[in-house]
Amino acid sequence: MASKAVLSQQEKSTASAASGLSWGAVLTVTSGILMLAALYMALIWAPDATNLTAPAERYAQRIFYFHVGSAWLGFLAFIVAAVASILYLVTRRDKWDIWALSSVEIGLAFFTTVIISGSIWAKPTWNVWWTWDPRLTISTICWLLYVGYLMLRGAIDNPDRQARFGAVYALLAGFSVPLNWMAIRWWRTIHPAVIAPGNNADESMGSFGMSANIQTTLLFCVIAFTVFYITLMYHRINLEQLQRRVDTLKQRLLYR
Amino acid sequence: MATDSIPTASTATRGFGGYARKVAAIIGKDITTELRTKEMISAMFVFSLLIIFIFNFAFDLRAENVQTLAPGVLWVAIAFAGMLGLSRSFILERDRGVLDGLLLAPVDRSAIYLGKMIGNVLFISLVEIVILPFFIILFNQPSGTLPLLAGVVFLGSLAFASVGTLFSAMAVHTRAREVLLPIMLFPVIIPAMLAAVRLTSAILDNVPFDEVSQWLALLVAFDVIFIAASFMLFEFVVEE
Numbered sequence: 399m400a401s402k403a404v405l406s407q408q409e410k411s412t413a414s415a416a417s418g419l420s421w422g423a424v425l426t427v428t429s430g431i432l433m434l435a436a437l438y439m440a441l442i443w444a445p446d447a448t449n450l451t452a453p454a455e456r457y458a459q460r461i462f463y464f465h466v467g468s469a470w471l472g473f474l475a476f477i478v479a480a481v482a483s484i485l486y487l488v489t490r491r492d493k494w495d496i497w498a499l500s501s502v503e504i505g506l507a508f509f510t511t512v513i514i515s516g517s518i519w520a521k522p523t524w525n526v527w528w529t530w531d532p533r534l535t536i537s538t539i540c541w542l543l544y545v546g547y548l549m550l551r552g553a554i555d556n557p558d559r560q561a562r563f564g565a566v567y568a569l570l571a572g573f574s575v576p577l578n579w580m581a582i583r584w585w586r587t588i589h590p591a592v593i594a595p596g597n598n599a600d601e602s603m604g605s606f607g608m609s610a611n612i613q614t615t616l617l618f619c620v621i622a623f624t625v626f627y628i629t630l631m632y633h634r635i636n637l638e639q640l641q642r643r644v645d646t647l648k649q650r651l652l653y654r
Numbered sequence: 655m656a657t658d659s660i661p662t663a664s665t666a667t668r669g670f671g672g673y674a675r676k677v678a679a680i681i682g683k684d685i686t687t688e689l690r691t692k693e694m695i696s697a698m699f700v701f702s703l704l705i706i707f708i709f710n711f712a713f714d715l716r717a718e719n720v721q722t723l724a725p726g727v728l729w730v731a732i733a734f735a736g737m738l739g740l741s742r743s744f745i746l747e748r749d750r751g752v753l754d755g756l757l758l759a760p761v762d763r764s765a766i767y768l769g770k771m772i773g774n775v776l777f778i779s780l781v782e783i784v785i786l787p788f789f790i791i792l793f794n795q796p797s798g799t800l801p802l803l804a805g806v807v808f809l810g811s812l813a814f815a816s817v818g819t820l821f822s823a824m825a826v827h828t829r830a831r832e833v834l835l836p837i838m839l840f841p842v843i844i845p846a847m848l849a850a851v852r853l854t855s856a857i858l859d860n861v862p863f864d865e866v867s868q869w870l871a872l873l874v875a876f877d878v879i880f881i882a883a884s885f886m887l888f889e890f891v892v893e894e
Contacts (some may be wrong), residue, residue, distance in 0.1 A: 487890055542841040549837055553828035563824050566887045567838060570817060573883055574842040577876055581845035584868060585852070 422632055429629040432622035436615075440464060444615040454522040461519045463615055467623035468511040469537070474627060475505025476540065480572035483565035492642070495561035498568055499551070500634035502544050504627065509541045532582045539578050543571040557642075676761045680769025681776070687746070688777065694739050698781045702735040706785075706792060724793045725854035729847055731785065732810065736778045737839070740818040741825070741832035743774055748826045757892060767819065767888035771881070774815040775808075782807045799857050806853045809870075812877045813846035814839075820884040823891050849873040 440463035446456050479501040486494035516534065517527045528534065547567055554560045688694055709727045713719070747753040756766050783804050790797050818839055825835040849869040856866040 487887075539841050539844060546838045546841060549830075550824070550828065550834060553830040553834055555829065559827060562890050562893070563827070566820070566824065566890055569887065570820070570842055570880070570883060573879060574845065577845040577872070577879070581848040581872060584872075585848055 422636070425625075425629040425632055429622070429626045432625050436463070436467070436619045436622040439615045439618055443611070445611050452522070458519045458522045461515050463619040465512060465515045465519065466616060467619040468508045468515065470620050471623045471627045472505045472509040472512055472537075472540070474624070475501045475508065476544065476572065476575070478631075479505065479544075479568050483568040483572075486561060486565045487569070492561070495565065496635055496638045496642075497631075498565060500631055500638055502547050502568065504630050504634060506541065506544045506548070509537060509544070512537055513541065532579075532585075535582050536575075536579050539582075540575060543574065547571065557645075673762065673765060676765045677769045677772065680756070680761075680766060681773045684770070684773035685776070694742050695777055695781055698735040698739050698777070699784060701738055702731040702781065702785050703788060705731040705734055706789060710792070720793055721859065722855075724789075724795060724858060725851045727793070728789055728854060729810070729851050731789075732778070732782050732807065733814070733840070733843075733847065735781060735785075736811065736814045736818065737836050739777055739781075740774060740815065740822045740839075741835050743770060743819065744822045744826040745832065753892070763889040763892060764885050766892070767823075767885055770823075771815050771819040771884070774819050775811050778815060779804075779808045779811040782811060795858055796860075802857045803854065806850055806857065806873075809873050809877060810846060810850035813850070813873065813880065814843060816877060816880040816884055817842055820888055820891060823888065843876075846873055846876045849876070 440460055444460070444463070446459075479498045482494045482497035482501060485491075486498060513534075516537070520529070521527055547564060550567055551560050551564050554563060706727060709723070709730070713723055713727075744753065747756070757763075786800060786803055786807065787797075789795070790800065818835075821835055821838045821842075825831055825838070828834050849872045852869045853866055853873065855861075856863075856869075
């Protein structure tokens with residue numbers, strides 16, 4: 399019964415696919431150009447941070463643009479997932495479930511990028527791959543929360559239950575993130591940390607002054623990543639709709 | 655079970671008293687089951703003792719580091735033992751068809767959640783409050799801290815069981831079943847665990863309350879937020 403509803407919705411969406419295809423192409427080309435421009439600005443156009451002397455630190459600092467961009471995208475994706483989950487629980491439309499799932503998958507990929515690029519930056523700057531800094535810890539907890547989301551969905555066969563449990567979990571995980579953030583910040587600020595780069599920003603910890611060009615580049619990267627997110631969402635949602643359509647058709651053939 | 659509750663439900667469905675009676679009936683059912691089998695409580699008790707012993711070997715606890723490690727050891731023991739109890743919480747219900755009976759009974763879905771949750775809190779905090787004297791003896795802590803520690807253990811168990819009961823109800827419907835529960839639960843309850851560990855170490859080190867009052871606030875806020883959220887969301891979990 400639920401599968402029939404899915405199918406009719408899919409057929410509607412494919413009916414509009416002829417005009418929607420160009421949208422996908424436009425988005426893809428735009429975000430491709432924007433990402434290339436962001437790459438150029440981050441690697442060549444933006445000036446070196448003035449106060450960083452060691453060459454390794456200067457080069458590593460350029461990771462910052464894509465690192466911040468990915469982090470922004472990651473958090474945005476999770477906010478979208480939480481909102482889509484609420485909408486799913488209220489309206490029970492498959493569309494919102496597809497949105498939440500797509501958003502979590504994309505956000506997870508970008509959180510992985512954030513953690514890896516952060517580690518690559520931290521090695522020359524702080525001389526360690528990893529510290530238990532609040533920001534690092536919260537990123538990793540977010541990553542774990544949403545790995546849990548995908549594992550939960552993966553362990554359920556019934557698609558309707560998958561959507562419901564996924565939405566409930568995404569919502570509770572969303573509540574947990576701000577509390578985690580508060581707890582981890584207090585944990586570190588009360589406890590004097592040996593390495594506390596986020597809290598007391600001083601130069602020896604790899605902080606740097608932001609000149610106008612650095613700020614422009616950062617802003618441009620954030621915008622480029624937002625467009626990139628929209629593009630990825632567009633394609634992932636389409637893919638998931640097609641996937642569900644294939645599943646429904648398979649069921650139909652099997653049980654005819 | 656379902657047939658028993660129908661007459662009572664029709665006479666006393668309205669008002670807070672009727673609701674509370676339904677919740678109490680579910681708690682009573684869990685306590686009776688537990689008293690007859692004693693499976694969960696004894697397993698949790700022995701398991702937390704074992705964890706405390708294993709940490710003793712693993713860290714080779716000596717006098718100078720025992721003060722820093724003790725709160726962490728206590729809370730790892732509580733978290734793992736609580737996980738053991740929570741994963742059992744809905745498995746019995748599902749295997750014996752009790753969950754279907756409960757859902758057929760004319761009670762609000764949220765009453766089922768509250769009943770199960772309070773039952774879990776009772777079992778977990780009971781086991782851990784029995785563990786506390788052993789903890790104090792084995793780690794050579796001041797015994798005057800016992801009442802305060804029991805309070806923190808209760809609040810921590812509440813945080814643990816609030817969202818744990820909901821996730822446990824979700825986990826029994828998955829293929830992986832109880833394997834999935836810790837993966838879902840631990841990242842969500844990290845703030846409560848941090849607050850509980852901080853409060854425990856403050857009690858053991860005799861730190862003035864003002865310095866840790868924010869942690870108490872965080873723990874209580876966590877309890878309130880997650881009990882309220884799980885209370886509302888439980889309906890979506892058991893709906894078929």
